[in-house]
Amino acid sequence: EDQVTQSPEALRLQEGESSSLNCSYTVSGLRGLFWYRQDPGKGPEFLFTLYSAGEEKEKERLKATLTKKESFLHITAPKPEDSATYLCAGTHTSGSRLTFGEGTQLTVNP
Amino acid sequence: NAGVTQTPKFQVLKTGQSMTLQCAQDMNHEYMSWYRQDPGMGLRLIHYSVGAGITDQGEVPNGYNVSRSTTEDFPLRLLSAAPSQTSVYFCASSRQGLSNQPQHFGDGTRLSIL
Numbered sequence: 001e002d003q004v005t006q007s008p009e010a011l012r013l014q015e016g017e018s019s020s021l022n023c024s025y026t027v028s029g030l031r032g033l034f035w036y037r038q039d040p041g042k043g044p045e046f047l048f049t050l051y052s053a054g055e056e057k058e059k060e061r062l063k064a065t066l067t068k069k070e071s072f073l074h075i076t077a078p079k080p081e082d083s084a085t086y087l088c089a090g091t092h093t094s095g096s097r098l099t100f101g102e103g104t105q106l107t108v109n110p
Numbered sequence: 111n112a113g114v115t116q117t118p119k120f121q122v123l124k125t126g127q128s129m130t131l132q133c134a135q136d137m138n139h140e141y142m143s144w145y146r147q148d149p150g151m152g153l154r155l156i157h158y159s160v161g162a163g164i165t166d167q168g169e170v171p172n173g174y175n176v177s178r179s180t181t182e183d184f185p186l187r188l189l190s191a192a193p194s195q196t197s198v199y200f201c202a203s204s205r206q207g208l209s210n211q212p213q214h215f216g217d218g219t220r221l222s223i224l
Contacts, residue, residue, distance in 0.1 A: 004152075034212060043114070043200050043215030044153070087153070096160065097168065098143075098213065100153040 002027045006088050006101035013078055013108050021073040021104045023088030033071050035064050036087040038103070044087055047073075078108045112136050116201050116216035123191045123223050131186040131219050133201030141204045142184040143168070143213070144176065146197040153200065159184055191223045 005024045013019055032051055036044035048057045050066035057064050063074045073086055089100040117132045143158035155168030159178040175187040188195060198220050202213040
C-alpha cells in the first residue's frame with residue numbers, strides 16, 4: 001500500500017532559524033514526489049516536483065531534495081510569511097493517483 | 111484566469127439529504143479529481159477523471175458519485191449525507207496525468223452534516 005509520512009507534525013521557528021521538514025514514502029514505482037504549501041482556508045499550492053534520487057530544486061528560501069526513500073524541504077532563514085502547512089505527495093507508475101502525507105504545520109515567529 | 115472554482119464555499123446539511131458540490135476549471139485540463147481533507151488524515155482521493163466521459167474510484171469513494179460530461183466540469187454528488195462526510199472537499203485539475211504535472215487546487219467546500 002502506498003504510504004507517505006511527514007515529520008514533524010508541527011514546527012515552530014524563530015525568524016531566521018533554518019530547519020528541514022521530512023517526507024518518507026513507500027510508493028511503488030514512484031514517478032514523482034510533490035511538495036505543496038497550504039495556507040489556512042485555501043487549497044494547496046504547488047511548490048516542487050522531484051523525479052529521481054539526488055535531484056534538488058530551489059525557490060526563494062525553500063530547497064527540496066530527494067533520496068531513494070525520503071524527501072526533505074529545507075527552509076533557510078525563514079520569514080513569518082513562510083508560515084503554512086507543507087504537504088508532501090507521491091504518485092506511482094500509473095500516474096493516476098496522488099498519495100498525500102498529513103502535512104507539517106510550520107509557524108515562524110518574528 | 112479563474113483556475114479551479116468550487117461552489118459553494120460552505121454548506122450545512124442534515125443527515126440523509128443529498129447535494130452536489132460543483133467544480134469547474136478554465137485551463138482545459140484533462141485530469142480532474144476530488145479529495146477530502148480531515149484533521150490528522152491528510153488529503154484522501156475520492157474520485158478522479160482522466161478525461162470527459164471517464165471516471166474512476168480513489169481511496170474513499172463510498173457515498174459519493176461523480177460524472178464528467180465536459181472537460182470543464184466535475185461535480186461531486188453526495189447521495190445520502192452522513193455525519194462521517196463532514197469534511198473539507200477540494201477539487202483539483204492538471205493538464206494530463208500526475209506523473210509529471212502538478213495539480214491546481216480550488217479553495218475548497220466546507221461541508222457540515224448534522
